Amino acid sequence: MKNRFHQWCDELIKSPAKNYRLEENSDSNKMQFQTVFFKMRPAVLLDGFSSHQLKLIRLVLRKHFKDLVYVRSVDENAMWKKIVVYTDSEEDKASLRKEVQEDLLRNTEARVRSAVGFRHVIDLLTSEEKLIVGHNCFLDIAHIYCKFFGPLPSSMVEFALAVHKNFPRIIDTRHLVNSSHVIQYLMKRSSKSLSSIFSLLCPRISSPSLHVASNSYVKVEVQADETGSSCFNSGAKHEAGYDAFMTGCVFAQACSHLGMKFELHSPSIDFSKNDKIQNYMNLLYPSWNSGTVIDLSTGIENPDSSYKRRYPQIVFSNIVLVWGFPSNIKPKDLKECVCKVFGPDSITLIFFVDSTAALIQFSKEDLVNEFLILKDNLESNDDPISVLHPLAKLLEGGNTHAANYETYRDICGSSISKVLFVDQAEAVGIRWKTKVENGSGETQKFASSSEITPGDNSPAVKQVIGKKNDPKRQSHHQVSCEDILDSLHASKLLFEKQVRSTR
DSSP states (O other), X not given: OHHHHHHHHHHHXXXXXXXXXXXXXXXXXXXXEEEEEETTEEEEEEESOOHHHHHHHHHHHHHHOSSEEEEEEEOTTSOEEEEEEEOSXXXXXXXXXXXXXXXXXXXXXXXXXXXXXXXXXXXXXXXXXXXXXXXXXXXXXXXXXXXXXXXXXXXHHHHHHHHXXXXXXXXXHHHHHHHOHHHHHHHXXXXXXXXXXXXXXXXXXXXXXXXXXXXXXXXXXXXXXXXXXXXXXXXXXXXXXXXXXXXXHHHHHHHHHTTOOOOTTOOXXXXXXXXXXXXXXXXXXXXXXXXXXXXXXTTEEEEOTTOOOOSOOOOGGGEEEEESOOTXXXXXXXXXXXXXXXXXTSEEEEEEEETTXXXXXXXXXXXXXXXXXXXXXHHHOOSHHHHTSTTHHHHTTSOOEXXXXXXXXXXXXXXXXXXXXXXXXXXHXXXXXXXXXXXXXXXXXXXXXXXXXXXXXXXXXXXXXTOOXXXXXXXXXXXXXXXXXXXXXXXXXXXXXXXXXXX
């Protein structure tokens, strides 16, 4: 590099007008020096160099060339250029650096102005109090609020009222379709997805080849170029623009079914003041499985009368978090081993966070502590019953942790972000194996034997503070005659299987 720049400088002094070019092919990269002019100064445009090679060039220039300056500039196509510029004095070098800094500042300001452009759209929607129409749009509204207004409030009520202050008129077509008896009658038992609603309510648009009576459907015209037209004709669902188009068509058709007339050349309809849709205004579904609807104008969340629950209701106090178990355990395996202990109806829901972590929702809150205490008892004993217990498969490897749902909140609330939940928990600083909470709200953390330091006289498992002995709960975990017989039967089957395998 040193020899090349000496050669370029010598050639520049001898023939200033010559376009000197030095090329070298290295594998697939084409490295070349090309003389150009930058800010009215002779310069070398570096093309095809790797980041390591560019770093080497900068090192050589600083050490051996006082009159050459390495700069990075942005061209008219917003592409970065790497240039080495010749300067004839220290004053010229300082002037060059100042000019480059000013160019970079102007480029940054231009990019900021370009990015701020959509902010003007949000401000216009807010100041004009435009009607906002979306489909299942609670999360979309949350994203807009977070990006353009500020951090999300800590409570649902605060969030609802803050959104209503900025967007006082919002219609969710999913709620509109679900709540209107007229539209429900037309849809019957059809799917409530946006594409299904669009196909059913707007067949002339979704399937132009179908011959449908024109007087019963709202006509929608779209201005688009050839690329946009092909996209709209192909039905590119889940593309943001096409989803917005489908939402607008569904809203227009739903309003038509509610008795609102769309007439050609008529004045624009003020939907926000129309009595026919006032009952559907500012009502959003907080989540897909909440079974509730929140009123943005009041912040009150009420049960949705039109909601038909397809999945169990989430009860956080009934949930146990289990992580660190073997990755070969599948949801059905986890449910089977737990149900063998607590009964076939003990689990209402299992959700796998990843391959080694899961949330288990029990049918009763009492089963949460029973599961946690039983887990710790099994890990503390090495007797045959513990080894052959149905939960032994879940505890295999000795790395299984368990706690209530509050621990899941705490771990996920950390700023640390890992791919696997077990790594996330370890990064947060959790070293205990089991965490149990008693009725008074006090917690007890049970550690494995490996966590007890030498000289520590405290037992690995302690009585939960403030917890009275419950004979019923104790008897549930005591070894019964049936348990012993089941263990002997299981060990016999295991022995027979081993004998057959050796044969």
